Amino acid sequence: MLRIRLGRRVRFDWRRSIPIIVISAAIAVFAIPGWAGAEAITFVSPGEGVEATTSKPPIVCEVGIPVSQQNMLAQLDGIDITGALDFTPTGFEFKPVQPLMNGPHQLYLVVYCADGSVVEQVFSFSTFTKMSSNTQVSAVYEQVLDKSDHLTQIPHRNFAANLGNTTTFTQGAWQMGLTTNLRWLDRSMPMYAPEKKGIDLVNYLITAQYLKDDLSLQLNAGDLQIQETQNTVMGLARRGVQTNFNYKKLSLSGFVVNSEQMFGIDDGTGLEFDTSDNIKGVSGGYSLLSDTLKLRAIYVTGAEESNSFGIYDADSGQREGDVLGLLVQYQLLEGKLNLEAEYDWSDFDANTDDEFSAETGKAWTLRASGYAGSYNYQAVYEYVGPEYEVIGNPGLQRDREGFTVMGGVQKAMHGLNLSASRYEDNVDEDERLPQVVATMVSADYSFNRFPTLPMGLNYQKMIMDSSMIPEGGLPYRTDTDMYGARINYMAGPWNFGFNANYSTQNDKTESNYDTKNQTYSFSPTYYAETLSLSPNLSFNRSTDETSGIDTDTLTVTLDLRGTLYQGSVSYEFGGAFNQMKNSDDTMEMDMVNGNARVAYHFLQEWAGFLNPSVGIRGLYNRTNDKVFDQDDDEFALLLVLSTSMGFAF
Amino acid sequence: MKPILSIIGFFMVLLLSAGVTSAMNVTAVPSSVLVGENVSVNVSTSPDLASCTINVDFDDGTTTFVNCAGTVPYVCTNNLNHIYSTSGNYTITASSDCVLSPTGAPLLDVDTASVTVTFATPATSELTITRLQLSFDNGRAETTVNRNQPGLRANADLRFDGSGLLKGYWEVDGRVLSQVNQHLTYGKSIRLTSPAVPFLPTFVEGSHRVRLVITNPVNNISFPEAIYYVTSEESTAGLAPLRTAEPRNHADLAFVPQSFRWEGTTRAAMYLVEFFEREGEVPVAAAYTKGTAYDLPEAILTESFDSGKAYMWWVKSYDAEGNLVGASELAHFIFQ
Known part of the structure; x- marks a missing residue:
C-alpha cells in the first residue's frame, strides 16, 4: 500500500490510518464561462461516495471537454496519476497498480481550459475488502542420475515443498493478518538441524490491528523484530508477542520474546514463555510541541543463553539482567538541528552459574x-560503563567513552564526507590496566561529473595508543591505514566496476606483527531481460611483514542466467575458481566449483497454473592441494522436477 | 658385607630422594593470564603425609597456607584461587614442614610454578572473535525467496577483541562464494555483508546454508549457519537495472517545474516516481506514469516542495500484473 505525505492542500498519514480528511463531500467547482464544469465531469466508477469491494477498483471519469496529459492533473490520494491515465473519447480511466488500502480515498482533478481558466474538482470514494489472501505453493524433486561415489553430501532423492501465505481479514475497525511459510522436507539421508524431515512451520507472523479515530492498537505474534534504542534493544529478531498502543500523542508498547533464535516449531511455537528463557520489555512515549519533542522510556528484562541458531558467542552460560533507558529527541529548525539524549542503567549477570553476582552499569x-x-x-558523545551490558543487545561494546563528529557535502560534481572520532577504554581508569585511546579520521570523496562514470576515493587512519601503563607493562600502539578507490562505467545493460583497497597495520608493540592487505576486484556485469552475466575477478594479497610471507588469493566467479524460446527454456550457471598460495610454498591450493541447471518450462495451456518444469542440474567440485599432492574432484548429475502454483483472492 | 651395605645404603638414598622430589607438587592454571583474571593453583603432596602445613607464596607479597591436618593417611591436595593485580612474571612457591608417614622422616621439599601476568585489555589482546551472528535483511538467520530473486545477501555481525587482519570466506552449501580480507581495529562491532557480485545463488530450489568461515584469527569456532529457501516460483524482480538519468545525482535545480527521466526496461508497464525529504520517510510527492519521464507540475512543485531544500528521488517499475520488477537507487537534488 502506497502512502504519501500530501502537499499543503491536504496532509494525512495512511500508516496511522487516521481517517481521511474529506475536503468536501460536496463537489467544489469554480465554474468557468463556456463550460459547465462540475456538471461536465462525471465520476462514473466507483462513483461519488461509493464503497468499492475490491482493492483495485477501476477509476473512470467522463469529462465534457477533450482531456489529455497536457491539459489536466489527476491525483489519487495525493499521488499524481496523470501520466498513468488511459484517455478515452469521453474522458479517462485508471486501474490502480497497487491495492488501495481499506478506507476512504480522494480523487482530485484539475482541468486547464483553452481559455486559460482552471477547474478543480474533488471526488471521494472508499474501498473495503473483507478478506484477501495470496498463497504460493511450490515443490521440487531432485533425483541423482549419477554422482561420484565419495560425494556423500548429496542425497539420492530430495524433496522440498513450501506453502507461503499472506492473508488479511477486515472486520469493522479490526484488521487481522497472517504471514507464514509451511515447509515439507524429505530426503534419502538425514537432515541437518535445525531442519528436519516432514512438515514444519518455518516462520509465521500473526497480526491484529484495531484502528478508530485517534486510537490504534496492534498485537503481533510470531517472528518479530524489536527496535527500541541504541543502548537498550535494537534489531532483536526473535519469536514472541508484541503489542503497541497509540492514542494521540501517547504510545505504549510491550513485548515478550523467546531469547533463543528459533527455526520452525519443532521445539515449540516460541510462545511458551519460560521465565528463565525469555526477554520482555515495555516502553512508553509521548510527543509534544507538534511532535518535535519526543520523550520515551524503555525497560527490558530477561535471560538468555549465549548460543542459538545463527549465533556463535564465546561467552557460555546463562545471562540475565535488566535495563532502564530514557530517551529525549528534539527537532529544531525543520531538521537543521536534531538533538537526542539517552541515559540508561543496567543490571547484568554475565553468567548465572558462577559465584559472581550481577553488576550495575550505566551508559549515555x-x-x-x-x-x-x-x-x-x-x-x-557516548559513554558506556565497564559493567554496562544488556540482555538482547550483545553487540554493544562496553567500557568505552568518546566522541564522533561527521560532516558531509554533496554537490553536483563533488561529494565529500569527513569524520573523526576519539574513544578510550578503561573509562574508570583502573590503575591495574592500561587505557587505550583509539583515534580515527576518515575521508570519502566522490566525483560525479559524469553520471555514467561515478568514481571515488576513500582514506581512513586509525591510531590505537596506550597510556596509564601499569608497572612492568609494555606500551601498546598500532597504526592502521586504509586506502580505497572505486570506479564504475555504466552503459546500457553493462556495468563495469573496479575496486582497489589497500591497508596496512603497523604493530608498534614488541611483537611487531605488521600486516598488509591489498584487494583488487573487477566485475563487468551485463543485465538484460533474457540474459544476465555477472563475472567477478578478485585478487588479494595479504602480507605478514614479520615473516615476509605473502598469501595470494585469486577468485574468479561467474553467475550466468538466461532464457530462450520465450521463457520455455531457462539456463543458469554459478561457479567459482579459487587459487591460494603462500610465498614460502607451505600452501598452494586450487578449488573449483560449478553448479549448472537447464530446465524446460511447460508453458502450454494444459499445464494451467501448475507451472511445471523438468530440468537437469550438474554439480562439480575440485580441490587440488599442490603441497600435499592431493587432487580430489567430485560431480553429481540430477534430474529436477518442479512446480509452483499461486492462488489469490 | 660392607659393599652390600653400601649398595643398600645407596638405594635407600635413591629411594628417599625419589620420594622427596615427588612429594610436593604445585601447578598454576592457566600459566598466562590477564591482570584481574583468576589463577587456579593446585598444591598436592605424595606419598601419604602426617599432619603438616604447606606454605604457599604467590610472589606478589601475599602468602597463604594449606593445613593438611586430618588428611592422613590420604594425599593432601588443595585448590587455591589467586588474582594478580599487576603484570609481571611470578613464581609460586610451595614449601612445607611435613613429615612422611609412617616413617616420620621430614619432608623438606619445595616446588614452584610460574605464572605470567600481562595487562592486556580487550583492546590490546590478540584479535579474537567473541561473537558472530548471521542474518538476512529480515533480521533473522532464515529467509524464503523466489527463484532467481536478485540481490540476496547475508549479514555477519562480528564482535571482537584486539586488532588484526581478518581472513575468511563466505560459503554457500560448502562451496566458497567469495573471500573476505579486512583489517579490523578494536572498537564497535562491525557488520560484514556478502558481496553484491556475486550475490547468494538463487537458481536452485530448496534449502541452502550460508556461513562466514573465518580462517584468521584461528579460533575453535563452530561457525553458525543461516538458511535460505528458494521456492520454485519465479521472481518477478528483474536483474536488468533501473537507472535514473536526469537530473544528475546531486544536481542543483532551479525552483521551477523540472523533468525527471530514467532508463526504461521492457518488462515495465508502469513506473512509480517517489520524492523524499529524508530517506526512510513518507514521500513528499509521488506519481505513476507509463513513460520514462515525469514532468513535475507546477501545482505539485509549489504544494510539496520548498526552495532551498535538498530532496531525493527514485523510480520503481511494475509489470502488467502490478508486480514490482525493478527499483533504482536514490538520487539527490536540491531546489535552489
Missing part, C-alpha cells in the same frame, strides 16, 4: 545532527 549518549541544503553533520 548525546547526539546532534542535521542538514542544510547539500550539507549534513552529526556529532555524538
Whole structure:
C-alpha cells in the first residue's frame, strides 16, 4: 500500500490510518464561462461516495471537454496519476497498480481550459475488502542420475515443498493478518538441524490491528523484530508477542520474546514463555510541541543463553539482567538541528552459574545532527560503563567513552564526507590496566561529473595508543591505514566496476606483527531481460611483514542466467575458481566449483497454473592441494522436477 | 658385607630422594593470564603425609597456607584461587614442614610454578572473535525467496577483541562464494555483508546454508549457519537495472517545474516516481506514469516542495500484473 505525505492542500498519514480528511463531500467547482464544469465531469466508477469491494477498483471519469496529459492533473490520494491515465473519447480511466488500502480515498482533478481558466474538482470514494489472501505453493524433486561415489553430501532423492501465505481479514475497525511459510522436507539421508524431515512451520507472523479515530492498537505474534534504542534493544529478531498502543500523542508498547533464535516449531511455537528463557520489555512515549519533542522510556528484562541458531558467542552460560533507558529527541529548525539524549542503567549477570553476582552499569549518549541544503553533520558523545551490558543487545561494546563528529557535502560534481572520532577504554581508569585511546579520521570523496562514470576515493587512519601503563607493562600502539578507490562505467545493460583497497597495520608493540592487505576486484556485469552475466575477478594479497610471507588469493566467479524460446527454456550457471598460495610454498591450493541447471518450462495451456518444469542440474567440485599432492574432484548429475502454483483472492 | 651395605645404603638414598622430589607438587592454571583474571593453583603432596602445613607464596607479597591436618593417611591436595593485580612474571612457591608417614622422616621439599601476568585489555589482546551472528535483511538467520530473486545477501555481525587482519570466506552449501580480507581495529562491532557480485545463488530450489568461515584469527569456532529457501516460483524482480538519468545525482535545480527521466526496461508497464525529504520517510510527492519521464507540475512543485531544500528521488517499475520488477537507487537534488 502506497502512502504519501500530501502537499499543503491536504496532509494525512495512511500508516496511522487516521481517517481521511474529506475536503468536501460536496463537489467544489469554480465554474468557468463556456463550460459547465462540475456538471461536465462525471465520476462514473466507483462513483461519488461509493464503497468499492475490491482493492483495485477501476477509476473512470467522463469529462465534457477533450482531456489529455497536457491539459489536466489527476491525483489519487495525493499521488499524481496523470501520466498513468488511459484517455478515452469521453474522458479517462485508471486501474490502480497497487491495492488501495481499506478506507476512504480522494480523487482530485484539475482541468486547464483553452481559455486559460482552471477547474478543480474533488471526488471521494472508499474501498473495503473483507478478506484477501495470496498463497504460493511450490515443490521440487531432485533425483541423482549419477554422482561420484565419495560425494556423500548429496542425497539420492530430495524433496522440498513450501506453502507461503499472506492473508488479511477486515472486520469493522479490526484488521487481522497472517504471514507464514509451511515447509515439507524429505530426503534419502538425514537432515541437518535445525531442519528436519516432514512438515514444519518455518516462520509465521500473526497480526491484529484495531484502528478508530485517534486510537490504534496492534498485537503481533510470531517472528518479530524489536527496535527500541541504541543502548537498550535494537534489531532483536526473535519469536514472541508484541503489542503497541497509540492514542494521540501517547504510545505504549510491550513485548515478550523467546531469547533463543528459533527455526520452525519443532521445539515449540516460541510462545511458551519460560521465565528463565525469555526477554520482555515495555516502553512508553509521548510527543509534544507538534511532535518535535519526543520523550520515551524503555525497560527490558530477561535471560538468555549465549548460543542459538545463527549465533556463535564465546561467552557460555546463562545471562540475565535488566535495563532502564530514557530517551529525549528534539527537532529544531525543520531538521537543521536534531538533538537526542539517552541515559540508561543496567543490571547484568554475565553468567548465572558462577559465584559472581550481577553488576550495575550505566551508559549515555548525546547526539546532534542535521542538514542544510547539500550539507549534513552529526556529532555524538557516548559513554558506556565497564559493567554496562544488556540482555538482547550483545553487540554493544562496553567500557568505552568518546566522541564522533561527521560532516558531509554533496554537490553536483563533488561529494565529500569527513569524520573523526576519539574513544578510550578503561573509562574508570583502573590503575591495574592500561587505557587505550583509539583515534580515527576518515575521508570519502566522490566525483560525479559524469553520471555514467561515478568514481571515488576513500582514506581512513586509525591510531590505537596506550597510556596509564601499569608497572612492568609494555606500551601498546598500532597504526592502521586504509586506502580505497572505486570506479564504475555504466552503459546500457553493462556495468563495469573496479575496486582497489589497500591497508596496512603497523604493530608498534614488541611483537611487531605488521600486516598488509591489498584487494583488487573487477566485475563487468551485463543485465538484460533474457540474459544476465555477472563475472567477478578478485585478487588479494595479504602480507605478514614479520615473516615476509605473502598469501595470494585469486577468485574468479561467474553467475550466468538466461532464457530462450520465450521463457520455455531457462539456463543458469554459478561457479567459482579459487587459487591460494603462500610465498614460502607451505600452501598452494586450487578449488573449483560449478553448479549448472537447464530446465524446460511447460508453458502450454494444459499445464494451467501448475507451472511445471523438468530440468537437469550438474554439480562439480575440485580441490587440488599442490603441497600435499592431493587432487580430489567430485560431480553429481540430477534430474529436477518442479512446480509452483499461486492462488489469490 | 660392607659393599652390600653400601649398595643398600645407596638405594635407600635413591629411594628417599625419589620420594622427596615427588612429594610436593604445585601447578598454576592457566600459566598466562590477564591482570584481574583468576589463577587456579593446585598444591598436592605424595606419598601419604602426617599432619603438616604447606606454605604457599604467590610472589606478589601475599602468602597463604594449606593445613593438611586430618588428611592422613590420604594425599593432601588443595585448590587455591589467586588474582594478580599487576603484570609481571611470578613464581609460586610451595614449601612445607611435613613429615612422611609412617616413617616420620621430614619432608623438606619445595616446588614452584610460574605464572605470567600481562595487562592486556580487550583492546590490546590478540584479535579474537567473541561473537558472530548471521542474518538476512529480515533480521533473522532464515529467509524464503523466489527463484532467481536478485540481490540476496547475508549479514555477519562480528564482535571482537584486539586488532588484526581478518581472513575468511563466505560459503554457500560448502562451496566458497567469495573471500573476505579486512583489517579490523578494536572498537564497535562491525557488520560484514556478502558481496553484491556475486550475490547468494538463487537458481536452485530448496534449502541452502550460508556461513562466514573465518580462517584468521584461528579460533575453535563452530561457525553458525543461516538458511535460505528458494521456492520454485519465479521472481518477478528483474536483474536488468533501473537507472535514473536526469537530473544528475546531486544536481542543483532551479525552483521551477523540472523533468525527471530514467532508463526504461521492457518488462515495465508502469513506473512509480517517489520524492523524499529524508530517506526512510513518507514521500513528499509521488506519481505513476507509463513513460520514462515525469514532468513535475507546477501545482505539485509549489504544494510539496520548498526552495532551498535538498530532496531525493527514485523510480520503481511494475509489470502488467502490478508486480514490482525493478527499483533504482536514490538520487539527490536540491531546489535552489
